[in-house]
Amino acid sequence: MSETLVTFAGVVAGYGGGDVLKGVDFEVRPGGVTCIVGPNGSGKSTLLKTVSGLVRPRLGEIHFKGENLVGLSPRDILKKGIVQVPQNHSLFREMTVEQNVELGAFLERDRRVVAQRLATIREMFPIVAERAHDKAGSLSGGQQRLVEFARCLMLEPELVILDEPSMGLDPKTLKVMFGTIRMMRDAGRTILLVEQNARQALKMAERGVVLENGKVRLTGSGMEVLHNPEIGALYLGGSLEEARRPRP
Amino acid sequence: MKLLSKNLGWVVFFAALALFPLVVTNPFYTSIGVYALLFMASATSWNMFSGYSGYIALGSAVFFGVGAYTEALLALHWHVPANGNLFWLVPLGGIIATAFAVPIGWISLRVRRHTFVVITIAVFFIFQLSAINFSFTGGSSGLALPYITWSAADFNNPFYYAGLILVVFITLVSAFVRRSRFGLQLLAIRDDEDRAMGLGVQVTAIKITGFTMSAFAIGCAGAIYALFQGQIYPQFVFDPTFDVSVALMVFLGGIGTLAGPLLGALVLESAQQYLTATYSNNSLYLLLFGGLFLIVIMFMPQGVVPFVRDKLTKRTDLERAAVAANDVSSPSPVAPSTPTEVTA
Structure with a gap:
């Protein structure tokens, strides 16, 4: 199995004239949960949309199993086994x-x-039957x-966003x-997750990525990111004072 | 057998329609039946696209007119004798209407809902003006079809049964579409086009296909209408009230349902024909339509069929709940496993 499933290489993307992502580089390994955290406006959702083809990067490449996804339609990306569950409820009511x-x-x-x-x-x-x-x-x-x-599992996707x-x-x-989500992970799916409930998400994530102002600030295991004092203070419920306080 | 019992209501409905001219032989009523059937076919066909996809087309009279003119022009140019052979041209009316629907759909479905409505209206007027001004259509004088000399007593029956065959055909097609993968995509487009696209639905192709399919039966209805009338005029076959009437019939019965358009067209077209013929007033039916729609909008905005269905479902649910409450010996439901523990 390849070491990486998805590779982001210098991804620059945004809406209209402004760039939300300003050169994102990181890798998603196959299997497990990769959790992206960061403050509002850091580009988390935009990053996910670039993978599923809903936002086209202006620069950079996104490789899925070695193949560049940039320029492919959402339909073609789906065919490759990448499925996104969007932020807002997306069922046909x-x-x-x-x-x-x-x-x-x-x-x-x-x-x-x-x-x-x-x-x-x-x-x-069971709710689907009931x-x-x-x-x-x-x-x-x-x-x-x-x-x-x-x-989203009906397509038996490799990557669930x-x-x-x-x-x-x-x-x-x-x-x-x-x-x-754990059940999906245990069934062998790779999960790329953006979650506001960052503590809980990072606890179960194999990998954590911190995004800030459209750039990757930190990557590591979920627990490493969770226990990073600066990140914890800034994004996981701490305060700026706490973050600025000199570390012992 | 199971299929028959499941669809018994439909079988009885169509059997009643088939028996109608045998029981009621008065040509006044059978002619109303012919018009009602043509509108039932048109409304079902219209609903197959507009009802399922949510794209309200107000230019379907184009297909009705194209079907009527195809019938008239082919009958005249091919010198088809004035008898039952004329009915063989009806499917051609549908096919030519379908052929016209491809470019119309290709152009008009590039835009979303409200703009689509405006474009379909514009396309309609282009066709109406063309029919009035071109010489091959006979201009404003229209075209006279070969004169059919059947006896007055049975004159309506062939048209009635041709209309009935068309209604049965398009109802079966509509039911099949409703349950098909293709229909599922139309429904997804109706609910949220962007989400449908996100799931891989090729929305433009699906919309054009649905639009084109819906033109066939309307074209056939136009062809039967031309035969029945014996003379067609551009202002009557390319009639702006056709689309409004068809849309209202579908809304009254229940948009997106199978039975709704049939019911709406049966009630409204029959009432219109009856009132127009009885009181020699072309506009009296508008009073009835207005009152009826006021009632429907106020009390059953989804249409009659969904309203009645919801009422029946609620009643059944209440009866089941009452039975469950009385059944003291019934075991308590087992607690659901993890993914269903979410409460409503």
Whole structure:
């Protein structure tokens, strides 16, 4: 297996005239969770969008298993086994839960394969079977998130990109959600995660990346990033004074 | 057998339609039936694209007119004898309308919803003005088709059954589309086009295909209409109220449903024809339409079919809940496993 699954090399990207990412370099190893943290506006979500093709980098390259993704359409990127669950709820509210999940395997043309995957997904996510014929819009926020996870797994992706999956969820639901991310990881998926609940995310992440002003400030294991005093003080709930205080 | 019992309502509905001219032989009513069937086919076809994709097309009269003119022009230029052979030209009306739909869809579906509506209206007026001004269409005098000399008593029946075949055909196609992968993509576009694109749906291709498919039955309906009328005029086959009527029929019955357009067209077109013929007033039906839509918008904004379906579902749910509450011996539900523990 290759040492790296995704390589970001000097990625510069943004919206309109301004650049949000100003030369991002780091690598995502296959398997496990890579968690990106950083303050608001540091470019976390933009970075994820460059991988899934929703934002095209102005400069730099993004390699997935050695192949450059820059310039490919979102559809072509999906075909390569990269699926993104966006920050906001992305289910089709007027469609049923089952229809939503089926759409996840939209690129797979063999109906038998789709049926098999659907059966597996129903076992992994019982809610998909239980609420199969209910409109997705009638589910709670947490349930919708689980169905989004279920949908993204229908394509049997190699890389799952999760953009703030815990947004708006209550603590109990949050626990279920992190459990599901672990389940996906244990099933062999590589997870690229941006998460506002950084402490919890870094605890389960194999790799942590700190983004600041569109550049990578620090990379290391999840625990290293979590226990880095400066990072902890700045981005994980500390204060500037704490960060500026001389280290013993 | 299971399939039959599952679709018993549909079988009864179409059987009743098939028996109607045999039971009610008065040509006044069977002619209303012909118009109702043509609008049922058109509304179902319109709904197959606009209802499923959310793209409201207000230029479908173009396909109706193209179908009508195709029927008339081919009958005249090919010297088709004035009898049942004329019906063989009906599918050609649909095919030519479909052929026209490809470039129209290709141009108009480059833009999103509201702009699309405006473009379809503009395209409609281009076609209407063309039909009025070109010589091969007969200009404002229109075209006269070969004169059919069937007996007055049974004259309507062939048109009625041609219309019924078209309705059955397009209903089956619409049902198939609804349940197909293709239909799923149309529904996804209706809900959120950008998300659909993010999941790999080729939205432009899907929209053009849906738009083109919906033109066929409307073109066929136009061709049958031309035959039934015997004379076509540009202002009647390229009629702006056609699109408004079809859209209202679908909204009344329930947009995006299978039964809604059929119900809406059956009720509204029959009422319109009856009121126009009975009271010799072309505009009286507008009063009925206005009142009816006021009621629908106020009390059942999704349309009649979804409203009734929701009511029935709620009633069934309540009955089930009552049975469950009374059943003291039933075991308590097992606690769901991890990923379903999320509460509503």
